[in-house]
Amino acid sequence: xxxATGPVLPADALRRLEPRPLVGEGVGLRPWAPSDAPLVAAAxxxxxxxxxxxxxxxxxxxxADAWVRRWAERWAAGTDAAWxxxxxxxxxxxGYVGLRRIQAFDGSAELSYWMLPEARxxxxxxxxxxxxxxxxxxxxxxxxxxxxHAVANVRACAVAxxxxxxxxxxxxxxxxxxxxxxxxxxxxxLRTD
Ligand SMILES: CC(C)(COP(=O)(O)OP(=O)(O)OC[C@H]1O[C@@H](n2cnc3c(N)ncnc32)[C@H](O)[C@@H]1OP(=O)(O)O)[C@@H](O)C(=O)NCCC(=O)NCCS
Numbered sequence: 001x002x003x004a005t006g007p008v009l010p011a012d013a014l015r016r017l018e019p020r021p022l023v024g025e026g027v028g029l030r031p032w033a034p035s036d037a038p039l040v041a042a043a044x045x046x047x048x049x050x051x052x053x054x055x056x057x058x059x060x061x062x063x064a065d066a067w068v069r070r071w072a073e074r075w076a077a078g079t080d081a082a083w084x085x086x087x088x089x090x091x092x093x094x095g096y097v098g099l100r101r102i103q104a105f106d107g108s109a110e111l112s113y114w115m116l117p118e119a120r121x122x123x124x125x126x127x128x129x130x131x132x133x134x135x136x137x138x139x140x141x142x143x144x145x146x147x148x149h150a151v152a153n154v155r156a157c158a159v160a161x162x163x164x165x166x167x168x169x170x171x172x173x174x175x176x177x178x179x180x181x182x183x184x185x186x187x188x189x190l191r192t193d
Contacts (some may be wrong), residue, residue, distance in 0.1 A: 007189055008107030009141050016079040023082065024131030026188060028090070029083035029097065032068045036084055038137075040064035042116065043096070047118040049114045051179040052153055056100075059096070071098075078102065085115065085128040094119035099136055099145065107143035109136060113159065120155070129163035135137050137191040146188035150175055160187040 010016075022029040043049050059067065069156040074080035082098030090097035095115035102109040111133060115125045147165060149156035161167070165187035174184040 001066050007105045008143055009070065009104040012078060013104055013140055014075060014081060014102055019075050019081070022135055023088070024127050024134070026088055027127035027131055028086040028088055029091075029128060029131055030086060030091070032071050032082065032084050032093075034065070034068060037064040039069050039093050039116070040067055040096075043114060046115065046117055052150055052156070052175075052177050053114075054112070054148075054175060054177050056190075066190045069152075070189070078104070081109075081132075081134065081136075083128075085113075085119075085124055087124065094124060095128065097125075097132045099132060099140075099142075102140075107141065109142055109145055111147040111165075113156075123137075124164075125159045126162040129159055133163065133165075133189055143191050144188055146186060148158055148174060148184040148186055150177065150182040151185055157185060157187075160185075163189075164193060165189050166193070 017102050019031040021028060044062045044064060071082045072170035079102055080098060080100050082096065085095035085097055086092060087094065095113065097113045098111055099109040111129060113125050113129055133145050138164060147160055149160065151170065168186045168188055171184045171186050173181050175182040
């Protein structure tokens with residue numbers, strides 16, 4: 001009988017991989033750089049991003065420099081992998097996509113994303129979500145990538161569905177975002193989907 005009790009991934013699975021740019025269909029992902037901090041500050045000031053931002057315990061402030069810097073530390077700790085989203089062949093960051101709460105034990109992670117207002121509507125978010133998820137399955141070796149979005153956030157729902165994340169139900173009062181407590185839709189993709 002297979003051993004279902006052991007971890008799916010080695011504990012250092014993420015640390016074995018170097019943060020590097022990824023090229024997807026019609027989208028680029030690259031590691032965050034300190035020079036991206038002003039753009040991140042602008043993103044934090046956007047009401048749409050601010051409203052749905054689910055802050056981790058170490059993200060209670062809006063310090064963009066620290067936010068950018070922490071991704072390298074989190075990668076080294078094996079907990080999170082995140083990229084700046086760019087148009088193909090362009091280095092300018094237009095948004096964010098990240099795999100959060102990476103769990104080696106069960107081979108899962110949470111996907112999250114935002115786009116700057118001027119970069120929305122062209123499909124970059126959907127393509128970035130699909131590219132980060134493909135990397136999570138093929139290179140990191142995850143089994144399940146899930147995401148949640150506020151039920152009212154229909155654009156986030158369209159990105160999830162368009163990137164192949166099936167709807168799995170409604171989580172009542174799950175989201176603790178700046179906009180307050182909200183019911184959330186749960187979506188997920190399995191490696192085997
Ligand atoms: C959610 C967000 C990342 C989407 O970015 P985007 O660039 O608009 O996304 P895309 O262009 O890839 O796709 C948007 C989808 O929403 C659809 N859409 C756009 N406006 C819509 C609306 N008012 N109602 C319903 N669907 C809408 C588009 O048709 C597209 O669907 P399609 O791919 O099936 O055509 C962006 O709106 C954002 O950053 N919002 C604020 C932060 C946020 O909500 N993050 C997610 C938290 S879970």
